[in-house]
Amino acid sequence: MSAKPHLQPVGTDDVFRYPIPLGVRLESHGWFQFHxxxxxxxxxxxxxxxxxxxxxxxxxxxxxxxxxxxxxxxxxxxxxxxxxxxxxxxxxxxxxxxxxxxxxxxxxxxxxxxxxxHPKLLTVTKSAAQSKVDAEQRRADDRERKRLKDLPERILRAGGSRRMSEDQSYVVRLDQVLCETLEPGTSRTVLRVKQAMEALDLASMGR
Structure with a gap:
């Protein structure tokens, strides 16, 4: 028996746009709400x-x-x-x-x-997907807070001044340099922080 699509894809202008993009995986989603x-x-x-x-x-x-x-x-x-x-x-x-x-x-x-x-299923799937997004955002925010909290002490150990370590704008810019130059999970050693500080100084001089 030949298998043909049950619903033929016709014009797409009036077809519902599914709001959850590809790639959103619910690995911990071993169950879903059932109405x-x-x-x-x-x-x-x-x-x-x-x-x-x-x-x-x-x-x-x-x-x-x-x-x-x-x-x-x-x-x-x-x-x-x-x-x-x-x-x-x-x-x-x-x-x-x-x-x-x-x-x-x-x-x-x-x-x-x-x-x-299925519209009924979409309601609960959207909720689960949003919960995952929210949880990932909270984890990212927590990681950022920890990085910014630890960085002033590393600036001092890398030879930076107290003023530099207390300058929140400088700390944020340095954190950005480290995020852009280090692989995720790489330890922020004193040497790497010093190199990032030097790169930030060179970038400031080149403006």
């Missing part, structure tokens, strides 16, 4: 066949490992693979009055491809 009240009272749960409901739930879970997270491919063969059923079985389910793609609709993802998303 059980919606599920319990939905027409889909009431009217769909049991095997269709099971594959629908499998698709919800599988979409969390897709890229962008929370989306599905469009072609029937790819969807059958994601659901871990044969293509023949998938096509039989897709011939039912209510299919496993109940509520799923087209979207355009950040690289221009057409994929499928």
């Amino acid at each position: 059980h009240a919606w599920w319990r009272t939905s027409d889909f749960r009431r009217d769909a066949d049991r095997d269709v409901r099971g594959v629908f739930l499998d698709l919800l879970c599988a979409s969390q490992d897709e890229d962008p997270v929370g989306t599905l491919p469009v072609s029937d063969s790819d969807l059958a693979w994601v659901a871990r059923i044969s293509l023949d079985e998938w096509m039989r389910l897709m011939a039912r009055p209510i299919t496993p793609l109940y509520g799923w609709t087209r979207c355009i993802v950040s690289d221009g491809r057409v994929r499928l998303y």
Whole structure:
């Protein structure tokens, strides 16, 4: 049986733009919120066949490992693979009055491809993705605060003056030089700080 896309990608101007970009991975996201009240009272749960409901739930879970997270491919063969059923079985389910793609609709993802998303799932996926972004930003802010707190003492050890170590503007500029010249995770030794100070002095003289 030939596998054709269930939803043909037509004009994209009026297609929903999926807000979560490629590459956002939820490694610690071993679970996702499930709107059980919606599920319990939905027409889909009431009217769909049991095997269709099971594959629908499998698709919800599988979409969390897709890229962008929370989306599905469009072609029937790819969807059958994601659901871990044969293509023949998938096509039989897709011939039912209510299919496993109940509520799923087209979207355009950040690289221009057409994929499928489910509005209910997007709500919780956006929340999880934003939580990850917020956590990463907090960690970055904490690392920056620690760098700026430790740097004045290193300036003194590298031969800098007390005035230089207490000049917040100078400390921030020096931190930027170190961030640009050192590989992430590289220790800020006295020698490396001294070299960064010399580079900063040369840059200031060249203005």
